Amino acid sequence: MNKKVFSINPVLVREMKVKMRTWKAPLLICFYDMVLILLVITLMNMGVVDSLGRISEESIVTVYLFMIAIQCTLIALIAPALTAGCISGEREKQTLDILLSTTMKHGSIVVGKLFASLSQMILLIVSSLPIFSIVFLYGSIGAREIMELFIYYIITAVLMGSIGVFFSTFTQRSTVATVMSYIFILFICFGTILISMAYVRILLMPQGNKFGPYEHNYWLMYFSPAAGWGSLMSAQLGEGVTNRIYGLYLNGKHTGILLWHINAMLDMLISALLLWLSALRINPARTRLFQLKSRK
Template identity: 50%
Template sequence: MKMNINKSSFRINPVLLKELRVKMRGWRAPILIGVYNLVLTLLTILFLKTVMNRGAMNAEQVFITYGFMSAAQFGLISLIAPALTAGAISGEREKQTLDILLSTTLKHRSIILGKLFASLSHIILLILSSIPIFSIIFLFGGIGISELLQTFLFYIVLAITLGSIGLFFSTFIKKSTAANVLSYALIVFLFIGTLLITVFYVQLVIQPTLLNKSYDQTFWLMYLNPAASFVTLLVSQFGVSGQSIFPGFYISGSSQNMWAINIVIDLVLSILLLTACSYKLNPARRKFSIDKKYDELHKDDVSEDNDK
């Protein structure tokens, strides 16, 4: 008996396959991975040496070391992810290959997703390749596999969200430089702008209405802040009160699951941004817009011919 296998179920996104072949063929990918892990390893060794010079490792020092390693990787991902996707579509437009790509039988959604995951493949490789470095913390105990999986899940969702932001501006902006600038501007707003707006709004609007009481709730805008959500993840893993870590930043001690809510918000934001990119890149929509403009331009000519 012959078994019929649907080959289409094993088909890889052509854009993703092409981008991976091009990017992984050169020296850029291994050099990036090597330098990234070298920087992370040196920072970890330097911090471990500083901590161990103060005496034997205890539970508090283990948590501090793990927090430092996690924060270092969080910062590196936040810096690298937008730059990898901000030129994905605008770069094709600058090389005048975008129209060729749109003339293929690929769906616009496939083009967007292929570009996103091809660009983020470097980030995913960086995250996975850093697992041996993080395994150093297992020698001292205190941090288990579940905590490490939570942290790496947050990293991947963060990379997808920041990559979607870069891809969004790359689709709507013609120049890669402008797309990079706008991508980082929006990310700075998510990291710092939301915090500043929260502090000023609570101090100037909410706090005067509470008389002598202090505001001890988590302001809704802080759920959009990836950095604050990442800190609550570490705080929940350490079993420390969030309010003692973030005094004055309006994150209540009961917001231990703030990082999980931020993951959901980031995924929804990513879906919205990618949908907008697909709509903008849709060849059928562009053709309809061009035909409509053509009809409007020649409407007067048609009316003059009818009068004659």
């Protein structure tokens, strides 16, 4: 009887075998988790203790936010650097044509390069899950909040990586792709927030707009992962100000959809769009077609 075999992306399989066979991968995981554990223990020892000798809830929240800040920094700084050279690096080594001559589809090549580059970072994030479970002992954060957090981690990591892949396919040099990726990430994270706030303060407030802040003009902020992190944290920690102001309202009533819900869906759509454009870009037939049209 023939057994059904699930096909795995060959690019991802090859990269995972090369990276995981070396001593660097387990050493990196051990070092990262040990540093995170030591920092968490230090913060907890520095926390405020109540009259019964228990660590206060504010200290646990501080530890939780500190771990989240470390993971967010890891994603924002490392993900673009890992993926910005995945296609341009093949072009620089003159091996891209050999990769394109295989039977693999161009979309599979792009997706395989993306997840092969992000594999170690995602592994670091998943390996830190037991450390985050420390907050379970104090009842401040539950399993649902942790799962929401890690799902949002992965969605954000895929977005940052997709941006790096996109610029890697449209530029000839990995350095240029890295710089352009960081510029675009800075704009989508903080530029959208600044534009939204400037529009409201400069154009709407002087006019005495009759609509409240729940109604309008924060839609550009839905594209910002930074605003999404703020919304997720305020929802988990019970501070709903960000959610009340920037949640989705229809006819003056809150729909129950928070900002980070919308941002997660937009992140997935943007990632899919960027990967699709990247697959079109590395397709030699498409490139020649575009060149012929431009000549005409």
